[in-house]
Amino acid sequence: MNKAIEQYIQTNREEILTKWIESMKEKSDERVLKVVSDQVFVGTSREFIDLIVSNLKDSDEKYSEKLVEFAEKVVRLAWPLTFVTDGLREFARIAFEGMNASGHVNEENRMEIIYDFDNWISPMTNEIVNVYSSTWERTVSLQKIALQELSAPLIPVFDGISVMPLVGTIDTERAKQIMESLLNGVVRNRSEVVLIDITGVPVVDTMVAHHIIQAADAVRLVGAKCMLVGIRPEIAQTIVNLGINLNQITTKNTLKKGIESALEIMNKKIISTGGEN
Structure with missing residues (x-):
């Protein structure tokens, strides 16, 4: 230097x-x-x-x-x-x-x-x-x-019942991750009912719906039932306008209603054990 x-x-x-x-x-x-x-x-x-x-x-x-x-x-x-x-x-x-x-x-x-x-x-x-x-x-x-x-974890909430909350935009690469996480989680948690919660998904178009239908079909193939929850009015309208067929999937507008339905499928219910005043 x-x-x-x-x-x-x-x-x-x-x-x-x-x-x-x-x-x-x-x-x-x-x-x-x-x-x-x-x-x-x-x-x-x-x-x-x-x-x-x-x-x-x-x-x-x-x-x-x-x-x-x-x-x-x-x-x-x-x-x-x-x-x-x-x-x-x-x-x-x-x-x-x-x-x-x-x-x-x-x-x-x-x-x-x-x-x-x-x-x-x-x-x-x-x-x-x-x-x-x-x-x-x-x-x-x-x-x-x-x-x-952090993407699409499958969360066991009750014995045999699991929830997968989806947040953000779903593209093809992320859809593959969701599918893999979903199937592995169903087997690992021995889930009998799986709720896919799309409350946090801003847009559901034909491609997103296709990925969800594929995920639901895959869940059925491993012996579990799949339910789609969190369908907001605007999402429901979009699905109808696009002519997307979700007849093979049980749908609920809120996660709460979805869990209640899942408990019925499992022949279970939540009972209050509060004592007398």
């Missing part, structure tokens, strides 16, 4: 940081500034500059640790990779122009300093891209696993 570059950056660190923050605010996508407060933006920007400067003096192992921590933070803040890489180039530009204005760069050493800047910034850019990308992929993978674990 060129000693003149290192010394200039260390000496003029705060001035470079101030110019860098002003420049990046002008260049940045509005989405970057909207998702974080000004304090967080400045604080993270300072961490970024610290990371760049630490590359001048820290060991490779210590620098790598800081790089991973920073990458994880900017991924959580939803800062795009282009913002980070552009920030690195902007830092180099500000530092070079500062050196040029202060007389550290002249005709004799200009090309040497430009070459040294490039040799310093390019490998760091590549390393940041690699760490950011792997961190992003790992974060997305963990989020996907978490969503899969």
Whole structure:
């Protein structure tokens, strides 16, 4: 590393940081500034500059640790990779122009300093891209696993009776997860009656209804009865208008009524055991 570059950056660190923050605010996508407060933006920007400067003096192992921590933070803040890489180039530009204005760069050493800047910034850019990308992929993978674990659980509520509450939009991929969770849960819980609650499903179109019918058919094939509950008036109207045939599925408008019906099927009922006053 060129000693003149290192010394200039260390000496003029705060001035470079101030110019860098002003420049990046002008260049940045509005989405970057909207998702974080000004304090967080400045604080993270300072961490970024610290990371760049630490590359001048820290060991490779210590620098790598800081790089991973920073990458994880900017991924959580939803800062795009282009913002980070552009920030690195902007830092180099500000530092070079500062050196040029202060007389550290002249005709004799200009090309040497430009070459040294490039040799310093390019490998760091590549390393940041690699760490950011792997961190992003790992974060997305963990989020996907978490969503899969939380998606459509089959909940046993009484002996032989289970409920699967569905929330949110149902697409083809999620429908497959619902089917798998439903069938595995029926066998595992030894369910005889399964209630699919669509209270939290905003739209029931032909595709969603098709997936629900398939799920109900699959439940019957493993020896359990399936009931569709939580059918709101607007959903019922949509189903009728689309000509969707749910004749093979017992339907109820609320989960409460569905559970009452399921208890009747199981020849069970809830009896109050309250004592006398």
